[in-house]
Amino acid sequence: xxxxxxIPTEVRQVRTSAPTxxxxxxxxxTADPGHLIRKPRRRRGTRIAATMxxxxxxxxxxxxxxxxxxxxxxxxxxxSFWQYTQYSIEPALTVQNYGDVFYGCFDxxxxxxxxxxxxxxxxxFGIVVWATTLVIGFTVAYFLAFHVRTLKVQVICFVLCxxxxxxxxxxxxxxxxxxxxxNGLVNQALMAMGVTDTPLEGLLxxxxxxxxxxxxxxxxxxxxxxxxxxxxxDPALIEASHDAxxxxxxxxxxxxxxxxxxxxxxxxIFVVTVVVGDFMTIxxxxxxxxxxxxxxIQTQMQFLQFPLAAANAVILLATVLxxxxxxxxxxxxxxxx
Amino acid sequence: MSQAQSxxxxxxxxxxxxxxxxxxxxxxxxxxxxxxxLGPSGCGKSSTLRMIAGHEEVTDxxxxxxxxxxxxxxxxxxxTAMMFQNYALFPHxxxxxxxxxxxxxxxxxxxxxxxxxxxxxxxxxxxxxxxRLPNQLSGGQQQRVALARALMTKPSVLLLDExxxxxxxxxxxxxRSELRxxxxxxxxxxxxxxxSQEEAMAxxxxxxxxxxxxxxxxxxxxxxxxxxxxPFVARFIGGHNILEDGDRTITLRADDxxxxxxxxxxxxxxxxTVSEIEYRGVDVRIGLETEAGESLTAVIGERAFFDQPLTxxxxxxxxxxxxxxxxxxxxx
Numbered sequence: 001x002x003x004x005x006x007i008p009t010e011v012r013q014v015r016t017s018a019p020t021x022x023x024x025x026x027x028x029x030t031a032d033p034g035h036l037i038r039k040p041r042r043r044r045g046t047r048i049a050a051t052m053x054x055x056x057x058x059x060x061x062x063x064x065x066x067x068x069x070x071x072x073x074x075x076x077x078x079x080s081f082w083q084y085t086q087y088s089i090e091p092a093l094t095v096q097n098y099g100d101v102f103y104g105c106f107d108x109x110x111x112x113x114x115x116x117x118x119x120x121x122x123x124x125f126g127i128v129v130w131a132t133t134l135v136i137g138f139t140v141a142y143f144l145a146f147h148v149r150t151l152k153v154q155v156i157c158f159v160l161c162x163x164x165x166x167x168x169x170x171x172x173x174x175x176x177x178x179x180x181x182x183n184g185l186v187n188q189a190l191m192a193m194g195v196t197d198t199p200l201e202g203l204l205x206x207x208x209x210x211x212x213x214x215x216x217x218x219x220x221x222x223x224x225x226x227x228x229x230x231x232x233x234d235p236a237l238i239e240a241s242h243d244a245x246x247x248x249x250x251x252x253x254x255x256x257x258x259x260x261x262x263x264x265x266x267x268x269i270f271v272v273t274v275v276v277g278d279f280m281t282i283x284x285x286x287x288x289x290x291x292x293x294x295x296x297i298q299t300q301m302q303f304l305q306f307p308l309a310a311a312n313a314v315i316l317l318a319t320v321l322x323x324x325x326x327x328x329x330x331x332x333x334x335x336x337x
Numbered sequence: 338m339s340q341a342q343s344x345x346x347x348x349x350x351x352x353x354x355x356x357x358x359x360x361x362x363x364x365x366x367x368x369x370x371x372x373x374x375l376g377p378s379g380c381g382k383s384s385t386l387r388m389i390a391g392h393e394e395v396t397d398x399x400x401x402x403x404x405x406x407x408x409x410x411x412x413x414x415x416x417t418a419m420m421f422q423n424y425a426l427f428p429h430x431x432x433x434x435x436x437x438x439x440x441x442x443x444x445x446x447x448x449x450x451x452x453x454x455x456x457x458x459x460x461x462x463x464x465x466x467x468x469r470l471p472n473q474l475s476g477g478q479q480q481r482v483a484l485a486r487a488l489m490t491k492p493s494v495l496l497l498d499e500x501x502x503x504x505x506x507x508x509x510x511x512x513r514s515e516l517r518x519x520x521x522x523x524x525x526x527x528x529x530x531x532x533s534q535e536e537a538m539a540x541x542x543x544x545x546x547x548x549x550x551x552x553x554x555x556x557x558x559x560x561x562x563x564x565x566x567x568p569f570v571a572r573f574i575g576g577h578n579i580l581e582d583g584d585r586t587i588t589l590r591a592d593d594x595x596x597x598x599x600x601x602x603x604x605x606x607x608x609x610t611v612s613e614i615e616y617r618g619v620d621v622r623i624g625l626e627t628e629a630g631e632s633l634t635a636v637i638g639e640r641a642f643f644d645q646p647l648t649x650x651x652x653x654x655x656x657x658x659x660x661x662x663x664x665x666x667x668x669x
Contacts, residue, residue, distance in 0.1 A: 237427060239419070239421070240425040240486075241442075242392070243391075243418060244439035244489075244490060245443065246438075246439075246442040250442050254438075258429045259428070259429060
């Protein structure tokens with residue numbers, strides 16, 4: 001029963017490759033037979049069930065992804081190569097739609113065509129909102145992780161952070177109007193304080209309003225992954241840094257930020273992808289005056305130009321994926337998780 | 338390496354909310370001493386160390402290093418360096434960069450700081466691992482790196498928080514002699530927190546036994562072993578029997594008890610039954626129950642025991658030299 005061939009391979013490997021890298025030491029573990037305890041051998045039927053189990057466990061979510069994500073995505077890509085007229089869509093293989101998206105753009109360079117301007121404007125919101133949510137999100141996560149000591153208070157703070165999500169997106173947008181509008185609270189307060197004589201116009205229906213609303217909506221997506229990363233930092237590391245003479249800013253720069261990087265990247269991917277695809281917030285907060293790729297796609301769909309909309313969507317997707325790919329180059333997520 | 342400094346605690350107190358962790362302790366540690374703070378968990382030894390290190394604020398009292406009160410100084414200003422219990426190596430930095438971290442913070446250029454880190458890694462025989470990440474090292478190797486990193490700041494006082502507790506017993510004994518060697522080579526003050534009396538006795542010049550946030554006894558290990566002040570100390574360091582002798586409480590070292598096969602011998606002070614025999618190689622431990630209901634432990638050399646072997650249930654006499662009895666002060 002206990003001859004060597006009965007021992008499972010991985011256990012035998014442990015025995016032969018047991019590390020002896022303690023400098024100048026004979027390794028104590030190699031002399032100790034106690035860790036070579038052999039697992040009882042399973043019967044064949046249970047072994048097959050055991051190998052299948054992880055796949056079965058992953059199956060429901062895989063199915064959901066397949067039906068509601070992979071298939072529609074494939075349909076979008078396929079439709080983007082179809083032909084359309086004002087009243088019909090025909091299966092065909094044409095790159096005409098992609099050409100139409102960029103119609104006239106390359107002739108106009110260095111001047112910017114509408115498509116380029118729209119994409120640039122969308123990317124601008126992506127970058128600005130990424131920056132604001134990162135700064136605010138990191139600060140909030142830092143506070144929650146290092147200054148709030150009890151789990152109970154941390155949970156309460158998190159619930160507070162989710163309050164904006166308790167109502168529909170439209171209500172959340174409309175709620176800004178009494179605050180930022182021409183006769184809104186902010187303008188009334190500023191005028192009452194004598195900061196300004198006439199109400200500020202740029203508060204609502206402007207880039208500022210769009211950035212404010214998007215930041216408000218998506219900061220939480222930054223807080224959660226960064227908080228998760230920060231919570232895994234051993235407080236002793238911060239003390240060790242302090243012990244080595246680092247100032248608070250140096251500890252932040254050389255210890256906390258590098259260790260929070262996976263969380264920052266995951267949060268960044270969330271925020272950038274969501275903001276770049278947004279059309280409702282930009283539409284409502286921009287007073288329908290600010291173009292966005294999402295809005296363009298929505299408009300094209302209203303005019304039943306599905307193949308054109310699909311082509312636009314594919315281009316937007318490619319742009320976002322390129323960004324995500326670049327971010328992933330910066331960190332090996334699989335290793336960091 | 339910098340000059341060793343003395344460390345003095347003057348009525349140092351630490352209070353967390355309402356709990357008193359360290360209760361007005363006073364202690365003088367001469368420069369260049371290997372001092373061990375010893376006690377059960379929760380006795381305040383770690384809080385004391387962390388206050389000396391500057392990672393915990395002093396509620397009351399003063400900490401003096403050299404000639405300076407350092408209560409409000411940063412660890413770097415104090416000239417202390419700490420070795421953390423689980424080493425606290427920076428997981429994102431290589432071994433060399435971990436060791437060079439304090440130089441990096443001071444703005445030393447990369448080439449120079451890595452060269453100096455390499456020299457320090459040689460001291461702990463880890464120069465071959467400079468490019469590894471901490472999680473690619475074994476516990477013992479991580480500890481050497483942590484030691485090198487702490488010594489990199491040229492501290493005058495090195496503070497070690499249970500440095501050996503995460504190692505297996507074999508490595509622990511080896512690292513113990515290494516710590517002692519490095520301390521005598523550098524000549525700086527070491528303050529080492531441990532809950533193992535064996536470790537403290539093996540390492541310390543000055544052994545400080547703590548309980549309930551107070552120092553119960555501070556003396557060289559031999560003095561503590563031969564003359565424990567209170568029953569707590571006697572029990573905690575082990576190898577002692579505590580007895581009521583008239584109106585006094587005395588302690589007798591287990592190896593000072595003589596087990597006499599003739600229960601009626603004239604030098605027998607107690608009659609006892611052998612309850613347990615434990616063979617330990619170098620010696621044999623004999624558990625005894627006296628007629629008065631006291632439990633005693635005698636330790637007899639292996640050869641001496643087998644010259645006159647005993648079996649459980651035997652009735653024996655227990656004797657000791659009068660000068661072996663040490664009178665204890667009762668715990669408060």
